[in-house]
Amino acid sequence: MTGRVTVLTGGVGGAKLVLGLCHSMKAEDVTAIVNTGDDFTHHGLAISPDIDTLLYTLAGKANAAQGWGREGESWTFMQALRSLNGEDWFALGDGDLALHVLRTQRLGEGEALSSIVADFASAWRIAAKILPMSNDPVATRVQSDEGELEFQQYFVKRRCEPAVRAIRFEGAAFAKAAPGVIEALSDERSRAILIAPSNPFLSIDPILAIPSIRRALTETTVPVVAVSPLVGGAAVKGPTAKLMRELGLEVSATAVARHYGELLDGVLIDERDPPACLDVPNARADTLMNTIDDRKRVAHAALGLADSLRG
Amino acid sequence: MTGRVTVLTGGVGGAKLVLGLCHSMKAEDVTAIVNTGDDFTHHGLAISPDIDTLLYTLAGKANAAQGWGREGESWTFMQALRSLNGEDWFALGDGDLALHVLRTQRLGEGEALSSIVADFASAWRIAAKILPMSNDPVATRVQSDEGELEFQQYFVKRRCEPAVRAIRFEGAAFAKAAPGVIEALSDERSRAILIAPSNPFLSIDPILAIPSIRRALTETTVPVVAVSPLVGGAAVKGPTAKLMRELGLEVSATAVARHYGELLDGVLIDERDPPACLDVPNARADTLMNTIDDRKRVAHAALGLADSLRG
Numbered sequence: 001m002t003g004r005v006t007v008l009t010g011g012v013g014g015a016k017l018v019l020g021l022c023h024s025m026k027a028e029d030v031t032a033i034v035n036t037g038d039d040f041t042h043h044g045l046a047i048s049p050d051i052d053t054l055l056y057t058l059a060g061k062a063n064a065a066q067g068w069g070r071e072g073e074s075w076t077f078m079q080a081l082r083s084l085n086g087e088d089w090f091a092l093g094d095g096d097l098a099l100h101v102l103r104t105q106r107l108g109e110g111e112a113l114s115s116i117v118a119d120f121a122s123a124w125r126i127a128a129k130i131l132p133m134s135n136d137p138v139a140t141r142v143q144s145d146e147g148e149l150e151f152q153q154y155f156v157k158r159r160c161e162p163a164v165r166a167i168r169f170e171g172a173a174f175a176k177a178a179p180g181v182i183e184a185l186s187d188e189r190s191r192a193i194l195i196a197p198s199n200p201f202l203s204i205d206p207i208l209a210i211p212s213i214r215r216a217l218t219e220t221t222v223p224v225v226a227v228s229p230l231v232g233g234a235a236v237k238g239p240t241a242k243l244m245r246e247l248g249l250e251v252s253a254t255a256v257a258r259h260y261g262e263l264l265d266g267v268l269i270d271e272r273d274p275p276a277c278l279d280v281p282n283a284r285a286d287t288l289m290n291t292i293d294d295r296k297r298v299a300h301a302a303l304g305l306a307d308s309l310r311g
Numbered sequence: 312m313t314g315r316v317t318v319l320t321g322g323v324g325g326a327k328l329v330l331g332l333c334h335s336m337k338a339e340d341v342t343a344i345v346n347t348g349d350d351f352t353h354h355g356l357a358i359s360p361d362i363d364t365l366l367y368t369l370a371g372k373a374n375a376a377q378g379w380g381r382e383g384e385s386w387t388f389m390q391a392l393r394s395l396n397g398e399d400w401f402a403l404g405d406g407d408l409a410l411h412v413l414r415t416q417r418l419g420e421g422e423a424l425s426s427i428v429a430d431f432a433s434a435w436r437i438a439a440k441i442l443p444m445s446n447d448p449v450a451t452r453v454q455s456d457e458g459e460l461e462f463q464q465y466f467v468k469r470r471c472e473p474a475v476r477a478i479r480f481e482g483a484a485f486a487k488a489a490p491g492v493i494e495a496l497s498d499e500r501s502r503a504i505l506i507a508p509s510n511p512f513l514s515i516d517p518i519l520a521i522p523s524i525r526r527a528l529t530e531t532t533v534p535v536v537a538v539s540p541l542v543g544g545a546a547v548k549g550p551t552a553k554l555m556r557e558l559g560l561e562v563s564a565t566a567v568a569r570h571y572g573e574l575l576d577g578v579l580i581d582e583r584d585p586p587a588c589l590d591v592p593n594a595r596a597d598t599l600m601n602t603i604d605d606r607k608r609v610a611h612a613a614l615g616l617a618d619s620l621r622g
Contacts, residue, residue, distance in 0.1 A: 086413050
């Protein structure tokens, strides 16, 4: 067995776990497979919110208080944009624009997203591998009581207010996994494959909707462990609980584990959660991740559960 | 005769004259036909330096001390760009990016530059008309002792250091004047057509290289008056004097007037210039434009000369 750990992750919550792993083991042995279903084009710029949250978090540049974007960001661009009557519902920080402008330029020259992200990570001396789930476009679409909405229209512009009926991932069925993704998931000598405590429906499902990724997860003998995104039986932030209710699900770790179904070998749930009736091996820990010590603790607990499953 | 005045102009020096005109007459009667030979694509963004200098100057947003860009600009984008190893020889301010991002987006959607610029000017309540010389691409290329350079490579990256042998305007021969340009130049009831004290070779020649513009200037009966860019026999700033020497010309208002040749009906030269032997009607004034009063004075002097030529 090598020390390699691969994590499927969305943005904020997942990035905290990935950072915890990087502080708990050799960071170069950590591979994050990141949701790109939230990616979109705004003002002609190619924006990859979850990828960028990983970059900022692992480079120590994330704005912790705000929960997204860069520390020490400035907002002169948005002021000027407003003065020109530009659409301003999606906040683009001045420093954040550097990622978007360079990414857009290089994508336009035909470069793959995965290669661009690898360069960004290298420039910021990030040892962990950050892999977009795919270099092909996959777009999360939310079917709501206001009709079908693009993800950012639902998430940012409409602040998750519309009631969700279903979610689909346009392009996923034909998307190839990005280079390195299947290799990481198929490396039988890995220590664990983790599913981060990101939103299962909006952040993890797009990754699982790529056929080759789901197949690799189904076939691997490496323990697959999910960290439940619920803490004390509720979502830490974001629309997870509201979404689960709208989709007719119980807001519980049991429902999360059932959602992932046969892909899972184990689930880590919060110690404050109500007693659960789980048909998959599980462990409990304090899964709230405010400090770096919290993040290391959750990483340790998830890896400990995976190790115990290896038998 | 109407009060209409049309000005051919480059960036900084020319914008000062246009502002002086806007403070000396009804601003909505001023039409600026602006050089776009300096326009280029950088990091995938469509940048129009002279157009933007006009926008900033006429909107009262120009950085007077610096001579280019916006007042109160911030530079977070450039810091982030450098951290990602992005090319940083061309400075893109955070607020300045709003013009570039919106312009790039709208050009990409097929909109004409002239229509985009009109919207920007309207958003900033600029009463004067700002017209790009053309919506077609025209690119100034500098043939130098280091080979042929793109304009911004010569002007910004190489700081005008290479010795210039010749200048050409790629695309100009086939470029159409932007909507409104020929109409402005052909309005026989106009009071004057002015050539701003911009660099004749780098900022005015690209405009004159468009066949329909040159023809309209040749055919008009409206007085055409140039303001010499030389003050006290030297260039105020920029490479005008160095360039004239490299092109084998005397650094004098006489040489500037001869360069424009039969297009000119008169030339306004600085009162500190040495005695000149001019074969075109001329007047002298203090043409240095530091304050707004200076700019009004030069505008008055140029219009006075034009009025006197109407006979």
